[in-house]
Amino acid sequence: MLFKPLATVFSALAVAPLASAVVHEVTVGGSAGLVFTPNQVTGAVEGDVIHFTFQAKNHTATQSSFDKPCEMIPKGAFDSGYQPVDAAATSFPTYDLPINGTDAIWVFCAQAGHCQSGMVFAVNAPTEDKTFDRVR
Numbered sequence: 001m002l003f004k005p006l007a008t009v010f011s012a013l014a015v016a017p018l019a020s021a022v023v024h025e026v027t028v029g030g031s032a033g034l035v036f037t038p039n040q041v042t043g044a045v046e047g048d049v050i051h052f053t054f055q056a057k058n059h060t061a062t063q064s065s066f067d068k069p070c071e072m073i074p075k076g077a078f079d080s081g082y083q084p085v086d087a088a089a090t091s092f093p094t095y096d097l098p099i100n101g102t103d104a105i106w107v108f109c110a111q112a113g114h115c116q117s118g119m120v121f122a123v124n125a126p127t128e129d130k131t132f133d134r135v136r
């Protein structure tokens, strides 16, 4: 009688970390236009992954900063590189961005003109001061 409840507790502990890791699906471009869909993710924590799926046109997911939302940060930026996808494509390249903490992460598309058209994305953007609306 004692053994069974303990086993239940241990198996619940063993699956806890897996259960809390979330894969956040984000579509880049495609029929929605020059946008990331959704254009931001909140509440992401270490262990989560942003799974970008690139659709039509030729986009990137590149790390920027709040102050320069259309420029790659000078050191250590993540960058998917250009992902050209034909309008008639039926399979789509993907890029996984592991989340390592709860700090705000700013992302843009580096294709000429796209960021200037509003093609920006954020993870854990603050709700005050440096907010998502202020980079768009």
Ligand SMILES: *[C@@H]1O[C@H](CO)[C@@H](O)[C@H](O)[C@H]1NC(C)=O
Residues within 6 Å of the ligand: 058, 082, 083, 084, 111, 112
């Ligand atoms: C994608 O865009 C990049 C940057 O503009 C360009 O160098 C590359 O040739 C493009 N690829 C295709 C297949 O159009």
Ligand SMILES: *[C@@H]1O[C@H](CO)[C@@H](O)[C@H](O)[C@H]1NC(C)=O
Residues within 6 Å of the ligand: 078, 097, 098, 099, 100, 105
């Ligand atoms: C998290 O760390 C990994 C490994 O260093 C790195 O490749 C990735 O770009 C980091 N994620 C972010 C959002 O900076």
Ligand SMILES: [Cu+2]
Residues within 6 Å of the ligand: 029, 034, 057, 058, 059, 060, 109, 110, 111, 114, 115, 119
């Ligand atoms: Cu783009």
